[in-house]
Amino acid sequence: MNEHSMPEPVDPTADASFAILEMVLDAARALVPSDTAEALVQLVPRVEPSSQRLIAAELIKFDLHAAVRQGAARRLEFYWPAFAPYLPADQIPYDLLITEHELRRSAGEEVDWAEYRSRFPDVAGLTAELKGQPHGQALESDGGPRLTVGEQIDDFLLLKLLGQGAFARVYLARQLTMQRLVALKVSQRGSVEPQALSRLDHPNIVRVFDQRIHSTPPLYLLYMEFVPGGTLARCLQALRQHPRSLWSGAHLLRSIDQCLLEAQQAVPEYSSMRSVVQDLPWPETVAWIGIQLAEALDYAHRQGVLHRDVKPANVLLSSEGAPKLVDFNVSSRSTEGEEATYFGGSLAYASPEQLNLALDPLADTSSSSHSAGGRLGPTSDLFSLGVLLWELWQGERPWQVRSIPQDWSQAVRVQLQSRRQPLVPRYPAEAASEHALEKALQYLLQFDPERRPQSGGEAAARLRLAFHPELARRFSPSRTSIGGRVLHWPVWIVAAIFIFLPNVIASRFNYVYNEQRIANEYCRPVSDRAPGTASQRDLPGGPIHPTERTSSNVTSPPTTGTNPPYDPAADQGAGQWAKTCPMLEFFYPLARCVNWIVFPVGIALFFWVILPLESAVSMGRRGQRAPPQRIDGLWNVGIRSAALCAVLWTISGAVFAGAMAWRFPGQFGWADAFHFFISLCLCGGVASVYSYFGMSVYSLLVCYPVVVQPTMQDDAFDARCAQQRHRNLLFLVAAAIIPLAAIGMLMFRQTSDVQSIKSLVLLGVMVTGAGLTVAFTAYQKLNRVLYDYALVLGSSAPEVASSHRPRQPLPLPPG
Structure with missing residues (x-):
């Protein structure tokens, strides 16, 4: 040459x-x-x-x-x-x-x-x-030892040279004892790579089986899983032969099939994974690849292993299309002199902190700081993944460096400076899925490590939104959307509407109902009755004590007609019984007293219940990660609101019934007190149901995405989701049973005011039907959004439920 x-x-x-x-x-x-x-x-x-x-x-x-x-x-x-x-x-x-x-x-x-x-x-x-400067080591740089295809070394028969790097060659070999194909990496130096990688068992990481040491000649034989579909770098080369507008999942599979034929491997005749990838638009194909690589990095990071060299050449593709990471650079930094071989192919994918470390090898690598000049961590690998995915999406890397460096150090500095430039895609996003993908990549490519996803799991969750653009809009709502407008209202105001409005309506209804019941059954004057009728409790002279009831002071019930309901406010000409009836005179101040106590207590407890929600939303708006207890408070705000209402209504019912029974021991018996108590409990149950659904819809549909958005992680999501589904079902049943119980109590109530009862029953049926419709709508909405969240946040996502594209990352073959 x-x-x-x-x-x-x-x-x-x-x-x-x-x-x-x-x-x-x-x-x-x-x-x-x-x-x-x-x-x-x-x-x-x-x-x-x-x-x-x-x-x-x-x-x-x-x-x-x-x-x-x-x-x-x-x-x-x-x-x-x-x-x-x-x-x-x-x-x-x-x-x-x-x-x-x-x-x-x-x-x-x-x-x-x-x-x-x-x-x-x-x-x-x-x-x-x-x-x-630190001391380096002498490293072989001739691409590793040359072996002849067809010869046997140790337990391996060499079949084909797959590739070579600066320090090793990789062969396709058959392991004779196991009768399996393996990729055999042959080098003349050992490393910690086998020990570090042999414990990694993930479907998107090439499995390292073991390492053998060959004595003559002295060679290190690292054998691993053979992945026949070629590299992602080769796939990119094949894609660039076609207009970008035509790229799709089918082009990815064509590149894989070509590599399979060259490796004399069979192309799968039928594969559920390939059939779905075949129909994927290119942005979703990129997201699908990115999700799996992000999950692989997340797994490796949790095992304490960083890759440090994520690039298309280090991603292999299976015959099914699944990407697999290979060539983990397990050393913490490249030794001096490796720059030409390491950075020759990897510089464009290096994170800012990697570039800083290359410029200053004495940089503090033990510091806990994650700044661009601090130690390498998981976010460094995720930055490189972002560059890889951007190149896969756009067909070019995110930063095009136009200046020509004169030496390696200058090349590193130029690359580092380019990382601060704004990201502008050459081909702007058009479809909603592309916008979601671009936003996920923007997060990955932040210069400051603290602003990137902090784990591969978070990066995978953001990439999943490319499959669900409608869900992406929920996590980042526009100000003009309903959710965006509600989100910018103070949490206290929205929560007060959902909690207090049902309670105020129920309180007013219960007040009117019990007022009329007392007036009709205990305070109704004879002059207001139909001719020839009288109440056992309301003869002239006031209510009759049970011991005074005789045949001489009780008239016969009417034979025809019904008594009109008693209206205390309209009773002005019959002795003004609304003001002179002892029971009503006691009922009015009692109601005011209970309300003046219960509502302030309820307001105080309301702030206690809403505080975790308000705190979590405030942190989410500032882009801060909410602690688990705050997220717990958000998920539980619905049940806590319902419990708050139920407790206060139950106490109010007990106070009302007990006070009436104590003040009128002869006229207001324990059966009457129980009826009074149950009426308050039923009204409180209705208020609790709708407070629960209102606050659950608000907290989970509007607030939760904002709280989770900074990290896209909720470690307890699966347990919380299952619990929430169970609660939703219980409250839906309660939304039907409680009003029906109230209607049943009205129908079996013994009273002479039949017309009033009929009107109340009819009203109850109408209200029950409308309320049940609202409750069922909220129930369906909550379950639907929980399903959608599970596609992004759940550790075990639901089954695929779409016609032509995955609602979740495609299932992978066993690793």
């Missing part, structure tokens, strides 16, 4: 430069360590001068590593004057000095910094900065 054999890039960008660099390093593997610098310099392609400077520096690093591997630590002077056209001797890059210094240290040499000051006087000022 010579300088004329490398095509000039069409688009001279940093990404293009690194793509060419990878090609150059691939060609250099057969040459390094080179016998002469002149032979090595022939690999520098004819590209932009700044790109040539970058490639020349990385070629020198590559050769330095190869030389150390063979036991000879070279000096930089070996490469001059051959490389002088690209790297003048007085302009040697800073990172080349670090590379030579660290490789010599790793080879056991004593390095004197005075030597560097004398050798490179033009950069002597820089050498003072090198003293704090």
Whole structure:
């Protein structure tokens, strides 16, 4: 290969430069360590001068590593004057000095910094900065040992070379004892990778089986699950051969099928997963892939393993289309000298904190800080995932770096600066699912780690919203929507409407009902009755004590007609019984007294019940994570509101009935007191039911999405959801039974005022029907939204329930 054999890039960008660099390093593997610098310099392609400077520096690093591997630590002077056209001797890059210094240290040499000051006087000022750099290790850089396809090594028969990196080669092999196909990674150095990865068992992570050490020649054989569908990077290459507007899940499967044929693997004839992926629009295909990769990262992070190198080349695709992560970079940082091979392909996907760490290897990696300059954590992997998914969605990476770096350090700085630029998709989102996908990716690609999803589970939940754009609007309602308008009202006001309005209506109804009952049965004057009728309790002279009831003072009941209901307010000409009836005179102040006590107590308890809801909503509006106890309070605000109403009504009923029975022991018997008590309990039951449904609808449909939105996580969602469904059913039954019980009590009530009873029964039936309709509507709405939430937040989502696209991520084959 010579300088004329490398095509000039069409688009001279940093990404293009690194793509060419990878090609150059691939060609250099057969040459390094080179016998002469002149032979090595022939690999520098004819590209932009700044790109040539970058490639020349990385070629020198590559050769330095190869030389150390063979036991000879070279000096930089070996490469001059051959490389002088690209790297003048007085302009040697800073990172080349670090590379030579660290490789010599790793080879056991004593390095004197005075030597560097004398050798490179033009950069002597820089050498003072090198003293704090960490010691590196000599690493093989020739792509790993070469083996012949068809030979057997240990328990493995090599069938095909699948690929190679800077330090290893990967073969398709048959494990003879197990009679299974495996991917065999062959290298000449060991690592902690097998120990770290062998405990990972997830359907979206390539399973590492074990590692063997071969003695002659000394090789490390890491064998893992063989995934035949190719890499996501290859899929992207195939997609770019077609207009982006035509991309779909079918194109993903075509790329996989091509890889299956090349690997001589059968294409599945029927697969439920493939049949659904086939019909997916491209944004939903990207979301589907992202959900599974996010869940895989979440699983790995919970096992204490970071990937640190998430990119399309490290995502394999199964024959079913399921993505699988591979090549976890389990070391906490790349050692000095790995930059050319690691960052040549991974720089564009690195998080800001990875780039900062590359620029300053002495950065504090033990600090708990998650700032862009602090230690690497799960959010770093999630940032890289965001870059990968953006590229998969748009066909290009989120940041297009137009300047050409002159060396590796400058390339890192340019990439770091680009991360602060605003994200603007080249192809704007059109469908609602695309808007949801874009918003999820915007979260993943935040420069500040604290503003990104804090776990893979949260990232997966946000990506699931691409399948449910109507649910995405609930989590981020617009100000013009009903939910958005209600959400901006004070929580106290909305809650007061839902709680106090049913209670005020029920209280007024109960007050009028008992007032008329007392007036009709205890206080009705004879002059208001039909001719020839009299009440046992209401003869002239006042109500009759049971001991005074004789045949001489009781008239016969009427034979025809009915008595009109008594209206105390209209009783002005018959002695003004509304004012002179002792029982009504006692009832009125008693009602006022109870109300003046119960309502203030209810208001105080109302604030106690609503406080967790108000606090959780306030935190959600500020983008803060609500603690579990606040979320518990939100889920329980409906049942607590109902319990508050039920308790206060029950106490009021007991006070009313007990006071009336105590004040009129002869006239107001215990049967009358029980009837009085039950009437209040039934009214309170109705008020409790509608307070429950009102507050549950408000808290779960309007408030809960805002509270959960900052994290998209609710660890106790499944248990809370099951409990809420049970409560919804109980209160729906109560919404039917309580009014029917009241109607039954009216129908079996013994009274001479039949017409009034008929009117009350008719009114009760109408109110019951209307109320039951409202309750059933709220019941259906709550259960529907709980189902929808389960698709995003539940650990065991419901069954797929759509016609042509998944309501949830597709099920995966066993891992």
